[in-house]
Amino acid sequence: MKETFIRPTKEQFANIALQVTNRMRAHTLPYTAAISREISRTEGEHLGSGLYLMLRGEEYLLTNEHVAREIQGQPLAHQLAKEEFATRISNPFQAAPAPYDLALTRIDNAIWSDLKNQRLAVSIQRLALKHEPVEHEFLFTMGYSGERSYFSPTFETPFRESNTIFNSTDNRKPRIRFASQS
Numbered sequence: 001m002k003e004t005f006i007r008p009t010k011e012q013f014a015n016i017a018l019q020v021t022n023r024m025r026a027h028t029l030p031y032t033a034a035i036s037r038e039i040s041r042t043e044g045e046h047l048g049s050g051l052y053l054m055l056r057g058e059e060y061l062l063t064n065e066h067v068a069r070e071i072q073g074q075p076l077a078h079q080l081a082k083e084e085f086a087t088r089i090s091n092p093f094q095a096a097p098a099p100y101d102l103a104l105t106r107i108d109n110a111i112w113s114d115l116k117n118q119r120l121a122v123s124i125q126r127l128a129l130k131h132e133p134v135e136h137e138f139l140f141t142m143g144y145s146g147e148r149s150y151f152s153p154t155f156e157t158p159f160r161e162s163n164t165i166f167n168s169t170d171n172r173k174p175r176i177r178f179a180s181q182s
Helices: 010-031 065-072
Strands: 032-040 043-055 058-063 076-078 094-096 102-106 149-152 157-160
Touching: 010 032, 032 058, 043 065, 043 076, 058 065, 065 076, 065 094, 065 102
Parallel strands: none
Antiparallel strands: 032 043, 032 076, 043 058, 058 102, 094 102, 149 157
């Protein structure tokens, strides 16, 4: 029996895409790392994003090499819990530049096992060796470009479209700790 594909209307497709996006965002958020560049002990700016990864029984932070190389200029940090300041990345990155653009650093067990940690590490077994799309597959990407991003305490995630840096003492947005400039 031949399978028939019924094409949704534009409105139906927009509704389906929105539902899938919201579900995937909720599913992936606990595994996603917002990476910031430290300006001072109480101030930072959003730089990029990464993925918390479980590999060989230990937790790692996987990001892009172009993000990780910024550690040469200033310390980098990631945030494991809302309402908490970011944690400085203390271990070195193992990096593969373009065309791979990947970097990996181990997260110390004492930091990861802190009771305030609200993040999860995705098991390496959940990652495909290569991208093999199927017909009608949705491709979902999640990340935070350092340009035009800011941290939203309301939604507990970085957002795009900002050119303002807020810090922990900003009276207008006292809970915003990291942001980026475009």
